[in-house]
Amino acid sequence: MRTQEENTTEDDDFDGPSKSQLKREMTELQKLGKELMTLPASRIAPLNLPEILADALKDAKKITAHEGLRRQMQYIGKLMRRVDPEPLRQAVADFKLGFAKDSLALHQSERWRERLLAEDAALQDFIQEHAGIDVQQLRSLVRAARKDAALVPEKRSGRAYRDLFQFIKTEELRISPKTDMAEAVDKDEDADE
Numbered sequence: 001m002r003t004q005e006e007n008t009t010e011d012d013d014f015d016g017p018s019k020s021q022l023k024r025e026m027t028e029l030q031k032l033g034k035e036l037m038t039l040p041a042s043r044i045a046p047l048n049l050p051e052i053l054a055d056a057l058k059d060a061k062k063i064t065a066h067e068g069l070r071r072q073m074q075y076i077g078k079l080m081r082r083v084d085p086e087p088l089r090q091a092v093a094d095f096k097l098g099f100a101k102d103s104l105a106l107h108q109s110e111r112w113r114e115r116l117l118a119e120d121a122a123l124q125d126f127i128q129e130h131a132g133i134d135v136q137q138l139r140s141l142v143r144a145a146r147k148d149a150a151l152v153p154e155k156r157s158g159r160a161y162r163d164l165f166q167f168i169k170t171e172e173l174r175i176s177p178k179t180d181m182a183e184a185v186d187k188d189e190d191a192d193e
Contacts, residue, residue, distance in 0.1 A: 030077035032085055035092045037061055047091055053079045109169040116142050116164065117149060130171045141167055 017025075036044065037060055044054065056079055060072045080088075115122035123142060127135055144160035 026077050026081075029080040029085060030073045032088055032092070033057070033060075033073055033076035033080055036076075036088060039091065039095055043091060043095055047087060050079070050083065053083065105172060106169070109165060109172050112168045112172075113145075113161075113165050116168075117145055126168075130175050133171055138167065 036057055044057065049057075053076065056072065056076050060069065060076060063069045063072055112122075112126060116126060123139065126138070127133060141160065141164040145164045148156050148158065148160045
């Protein structure tokens with residue numbers, strides 16, 4: 001018969017992670033799998049995922065039932081235990097960063113449009129910042145957008161407002177240096193060809 005001390009020393013010899021730690025890691029892998037589902041196929045392909053995991057991610061995108069999706073995510077988490085999660089985390093982070101940069105660029109274009117419509121001095125500021133711009137077209141677009149904005153809401157078309165935004169957005173993209181994200185998109189397109 002074993003004494004109390006012998007039982008305690010045998011239990012203390014366990015060096016593996018606790019059951020709670022394993023569950024936390026599994027939940028984290030499931031969350032990563034859910035984030036991987038948001039990536040387009042052109043971003044998933046370079047990750048060289050095992051075929052079974054790539055198929056499970058594709059299948060999960062098609063599932064609409066809550067319980068079915070939950071079970072599929074558990075399965076994805078189980079499959080992800082076999083792969084290194086760091087490159088996957090990096091891919092998700094890079095994709096999110098790209099969206100943040102795109103969103104920031106759109107907000108910047110919106111601010112320029114509002115400034116151009118509100119104040120005449122903004123026109124000169126925009127022309128100075130964007131060398132080589134078609135000044136005549138910009139002035140025409142600003143004039144048309146201001147004219148449209150002066151109308152009663154029922155008679156506004158909004159086309160000049162949208163055209164001015166598109167012009168600004170195009171100019172912002174033209175003058176901004178190529179970012180790492182744009183280069184990554186180019187590489188993705190080259191890989192698809």
